[in-house]
Amino acid sequence: MRNIIAVFLTSLALLSSCKGDRGPAGPAGQDGNANVQSATIETKFSDWDWSDEAMNWAIAFDWDAIDMDMVDYGAMLVYLENPSSEVYAWHQLPLTMAITDEYSAILETSYYDYGFSIFWTNSDLQKHRDVLQSYYDQEPMMFKVVLIDATSYASHPDIDYSDYEKVANAFGLGK
16 A cells, blocks of 8 residues: 555656746636537528427428527527528527518427427418418528537627627627
């Protein structure tokens, strides 16, 4: 036992006396976003499934970055692109869209361990395949998904999280 303690103390003394050559300290780097992840998702009409039980369209994604810690303490923000040249913007979900004069649709999300879903629910709870499909014939739907851990989220209390551009600037995300 004494030999083990002697070897340990000798090793500790040698390690603490080592001083490597170090150059001058470099400039401070930009704050990183290692705890913030984002993805852009393009969907087309055939990607969505209709549920007779839930009375909505849904699309599900697997993403291993969504773990139980993220589900319990973090935030997932989802934005839908409005590709109109007149009003280009990213709109945060949940979102109500006026599809026609007769009805609207609500887009909302749910995230869970290792995945998330986006739901499209028509105001009259009907399938409206032709209207949804014609919407997709114009442009595919583009979504931005941002995962923010609890510490990063709390460290930016003044951000308007409904504005994707402000979130992207604060966390150094692509536009």
